[in-house]
Amino acid sequence: MKTKYTINELCKKYTSLSNNDISKIIDISKSLDFMADFENSDVFIDVLSKSRNVAIVVAEAKPKKSVYHDSVIGKKALRSNEPGVLKALEKGLPSKDIRALTQEYKFVKQKIHPIKNDNKVIAVLIVEKDISNEIKEDFKIGLNKSIETNTESQKLMNLINSNQIVNNNLDDAILIFDNEGKLKIKNNKASILYKMLDKKNDIEETHYDKVSLDNKKFDNLNKQIRYCNGKKVLKREVKVGDFYFKVKTVLTNEEDLSVVEIIKDITEIKNKEAEIISKSVAIREIHHRVKNNLQTVASLLRIQSRRCKSEEAKVTLEESVNRILAIAATHELLSKEIKDEVNIMDVINAVANNAKRYFNNISHKIDIEVNGEDFYLDTDRITSISLIINELIQNCFDHAFKNLKSGKIEISISGDEENKIISVEDNGEGFDTSKESNSSLGLSIVKSYIKDKLRGDINIISNNTGTKVQFKFPIKI
Incomplete structure (x- = not known):
């Protein structure tokens, strides 16, 4: 039965394969009819979908007596029914005599061979035989x-x-x-x-x-x-x-x-779970010790700051203390998490509370409000974001409210499944963005981390009613 879908259309729709990858799959598909006749079996090419939980059939060839009544091109192969296919796509290892359940709920035995391009698995070739009689026996x-x-x-x-x-x-x-x-x-x-x-x-x-x-x-x-x-x-x-x-x-x-x-x-699964839990406990203990060590370093820098006669040196040391504590706050949260991911809202709140303790004083009363859509992020980028937020809050305290006794900083999170946007906005005095200082260490850290660590972009808007710094970054890199 001729399908209305082509290999190119299906690969473009369901995968991120390159044109070169798709061309190779098309070339291999030209020999499927010969293979089906030679093996007297149904033959397919499956690709891994973007969701990575299912495979998509993009090509097929049937022998004279096929297991299938209808064409399955464009249909999904589920992990629960065809585990060998998904394993081959993910691990790149061939396998044979793998039992599976077809899209038409028939029992088959599969031979699966990965198709590679530049040492990367791009698809799998599947040869299927009916094993209904074997199941009975x-x-x-x-x-x-x-x-x-x-x-x-x-x-x-x-x-x-x-x-x-x-x-x-x-x-x-x-x-x-x-x-x-x-x-x-x-x-x-x-x-x-x-x-x-x-x-x-x-x-x-x-x-x-x-x-x-x-x-x-x-x-x-x-x-x-x-x-x-x-x-x-x-x-x-x-x-x-x-x-x-x-x-x-x-x-x-x-x-x-x-x-x-x-x-x-499920013995193997249980043993692996126990191993993961053991490793997780060890990793959480490491994060706890790192947090303690960072706090010790911060305490030493504070002592040094108090003994400094230079006001400029004192300010520099206090800024360094705050940066260290921002990183320590992230490790404290990681010491309580089972997975190597952290809730972004928890991190920003921890950094904001730390900043309020260090920068608020009797003459200045600055409120910090955090709102928006929560999400989880990996350790490396969470640490980067905690430093970025810390620098932006610190800039607000240092520059936005110099001549004001009170003010407000609003940190908001928005975006979709692909990109996230974090904004830090104050209602301070503002500044001329055309005269933005390139010598500012804090702003240099912010721009460097957004570009290099988050693969994102930054936008700064400022006028006499305040300043808004917004950075956007992809959720997956």
Whole structure:
């Protein structure tokens, strides 16, 4: 079936690939028909979308007997259904014999090979074979002598074809029990799992109570299970020795088959979570110590400032103290965060409060107001923004309110998902921007950090009613 979309159109719409990358994909796509005939399989080219959570099919070729009824060009490949495709796009590693669920909810086995341009993964080539028969053979049936083989097999097929039970659990252990609690159906994963746990070599016909990982009783399941999306489901996490499992128990409507239990091994995930938490605690402790060390340096500079006879030297040292404390405030916030990101509003408020303590005095009463849309940002740029805000507030105190006893500084945050805008505006005396001093250390720091660290732009507007400094920067670099 000829699609209305072209590779070029889809890549331009969903990706950030260059024209050179797209040309290479187009060249490779010209041989897909030959590959489909040679492999007697469906062949596709997928690209990674801008959101990075899904892949987009941009080219396809079908054999005489295809798994697919309709064209899938332009459709999405989800991570939950085709994990191998997303992994190959992200890691650049080839793989084979990866089980997946197609856009038409059919089971296939995939061979996946990354397509590279200048050592960068730009797409993946996928060869798919139908494995419906393999899925059927993956289940072992314990037959009750009082039940005919055809009847039991039909029930099994009904369960296999039921998306609500099996579709997304091909790599999980699946056990199906009859109305008396005896295990009637299991897949190979279940056999492997119970051998690993030293339970039994053969668990067929074993009662639910003897294979339950968390010692739940078959007769009590109906009381413990709750309705979820119209089905009676019980979900929980279970620890057995050094292993962790996610267990889902479902009551079925099949005649003579009562309970389905799906067991997913999450030991690796749990171990990684524990490792991440351990590293996170260590990183937070480092940030805490850095904050303490910076405060110590600031205290030493204050002592030096008090002993200075030169007023100019005192001012310079106090400005340095304030800059150090602005950085220390960021590390203090990072010492309380689990992720390596900080809430921008918290940082600006911390810097503003620090500035008010150091610059407000009896003769000057300056209010600082912070408002706008909050967002999170990485450590490096957060530190840069804290220094920029500190310098701009300091400039306001030093120059905008020289001849005024009171005033107001308003810091506002706005923007969208791609760009953020931060403004620092005062209602002071203003200045002539055409005579802006290039020798000002504070303004030099501001301009340098906005350009080099944030990849942003700065705009300064000033008149006799005050000054507004606004800088805009991309949220992603």
